[in-house]
Amino acid sequence: MQRFQSALHHLKEAGLYRRMRSMGSASAPRVNVDGRSLVMCAANNYLGLVDDDRLREGAIDAIHRYGTGASGARLITGTTDLHLHLEQALAELKQTEAAIVLNTGYMANLAALSTLVGAGDVIFSDELNHASIIDGCRLSKAAVVVYRHNDMDDLRHKLENYATTGQRLIVTDGVFSMDGDVADLPAITDLAQAYDAWVMVDDAHATGVFGEHGGGTADHYGLPADSIHIQVGTLSKALACEGGFIAGSTVLIDYLRNRARPFIFSTALSPPVIGAALRAVEIVSAEPQRRKRLHALAQRLRKGLSEVGLQVIPGEAPIVPIVIGDPERTLEYSRRLEHHGVFATAIRPPTVPPGTSRIRLTLMATHADEDIEQIIDACTKAGKELGVIS
Ligand SMILES: Cc1ncc(COP(=O)(O)O)c(C=O)c1O
Known part of the structure; x- marks a missing residue:
């Protein structure tokens, strides 16, 4: 067991240790996490069907x-x-x-x-x-x-x-x-x-x-x-x-x-x-309108994040990654997002290559326009607090 203990210790030191969060509700646009209502931005429930x-x-x-x-x-x-x-x-x-x-x-x-x-x-x-x-x-x-x-x-x-x-x-x-x-x-x-x-x-x-x-x-x-x-x-x-x-x-x-x-x-x-x-x-x-809505929301989010100077990987999908780089800093970014009412997970190696740790934002067709504005606002605040943007 010693080998596992020291391996876990190394993961913690490198900011790569993983913890599970328990969701108190379905992965809908608003979720209950630890008694707080947050905008969900980490689920793959793209069409919003999980609680249909x-x-x-x-x-x-x-x-x-x-x-x-x-x-x-x-x-x-x-x-x-x-x-x-x-x-x-x-x-x-x-x-x-x-x-x-x-x-x-x-x-x-x-x-x-x-x-x-x-x-x-x-x-x-x-x-x-x-x-x-x-x-x-x-x-x-x-x-x-x-x-x-x-x-x-x-x-x-x-x-x-x-x-x-x-x-x-x-x-x-x-x-x-x-x-x-x-x-x-x-x-x-x-x-x-x-x-x-x-x-x-x-x-x-x-x-x-x-x-x-x-x-x-x-x-x-x-x-x-x-x-x-x-x-x-x-x-x-x-x-x-x-x-x-x-x-x-x-x-x-x-x-x-x-x-x-x-x-x-x-x-x-x-x-x-x-x-x-x-x-x-x-x-x-x-219901093709769900896809249309989802892509329109993703476009709005990409534009809003880029406008405040965040480094968003270009793409067309409702997966919008903000690259931070360092795993610890990325974790801290996700904690700050949560503080500002948005649930988004830090993605770190080995899921992504070293040096490219990121916040991966995912959208749903059922997000409201106000949710997107709240996500942009939270990302901007967290980015400024961490010195990712000025
Ligand atoms: C590209 C890709 N392929 C396969 C899978 C695995 O699918 P599942 O979660 O159904 O096992 C995932 C994610 O989970 C994925 O992102």
């Missing part, structure tokens, strides 16, 4: 019909008609032939990468890809070539120089979770065609948020769905539930059903989660 009564009803109806747990893995007793309907609805949302639901987005990335490529294949992975992609790459046993973030010249160079007789796969986040920028998918799909590579996109932060129909990054760029071979998503962010999925061709999904260990060897998601997710997918298609 239609999702609640979907969960409750499913409990009435099927009970609280799935009681078995998907291939044994864990599949209900709700699971099948959800997979069909996700395939429609993604404009693919089929989809498979897994227990988390994390598991979806592990399942896709560890099942679809292996020894002898080469994965080309953006340096800022999510941890679950990195872990999936490790599990796959394929060779991994990391290219510079969203740098298409570097990707081309690496595709050209890395000879293989196996399969090539380019993998990227659709929207980068900690930076809020969007992958250059048109260029990636062109390169994939030129170098005979498959493309895998993790649209955890884009599904429901980007694209005319909420289909994600491919929908945003108007790319044909079949130019992206593997589309990963999560039910835990805009869809306000829990779980992950992979969408693609019928044969790909059928293969995953038969071979993906994270799918085969884990109990299925519980009926209430699936019931709620089904309602969320319906709302994504039926």
Whole structure:
């Protein structure tokens, strides 16, 4: 135990020790934390559906019909008609032939990468890809070539120089979770065609948020769905539930059903989660105004923060990161934001590269205009108090 104690001590010294906060209410625009009402700016509840009564009803109806747990893995007793309907609805949302639901987005990335490529294949992975992609790459046993973030010249160079007789796969986040920028998918799909590579996109932060129909990054760029071979998503962010999925061709999904260990060897998601997710997918298609509102709010926030001189990473997503640099200072910034009525978390290494610790602000379609003004005001006050801006 001594080794863990000293490791924890080092984390504390470096400002990298993590604590959990207990939320006293749903992650809605206003949350109750330790008895105080704060503007929530740290949740991935992009469309504001986490406390929507239609999702609640979907969960409750499913409990009435099927009970609280799935009681078995998907291939044994864990599949209900709700699971099948959800997979069909996700395939429609993604404009693919089929989809498979897994227990988390994390598991979806592990399942896709560890099942679809292996020894002898080469994965080309953006340096800022999510941890679950990195872990999936490790599990796959394929060779991994990391290219510079969203740098298409570097990707081309690496595709050209890395000879293989196996399969090539380019993998990227659709929207980068900690930076809020969007992958250059048109260029990636062109390169994939030129170098005979498959493309895998993790649209955890884009599904429901980007694209005319909420289909994600491919929908945003108007790319044909079949130019992206593997589309990963999560039910835990805009869809306000829990779980992950992979969408693609019928044969790909059928293969995953038969071979993906994270799918085969884990109990299925519980009926209430699936019931709620089904309602969320319906709302994504039926209520595009939520996406419109969300993007308008994000634009207003980016503009307001930049105007007071804060260093905001440019991007299009409702993820607005203010780079502070030092982890301790970033933690202090988040404490001061809380003091000024805004809940936002400090993001530090290893989640982001050393020297780029940041406050990651995330918005919801249900934030009020006044909430955005309060966030800008709190960020300005905290920035001045800490000498980040003058
Ligand atoms: C880009 C990305 N992929 C995958 C995941 C994992 O999804 P989940 O939370 O459903 O496991 C996350 C975040 O949690 C993410 O940001």
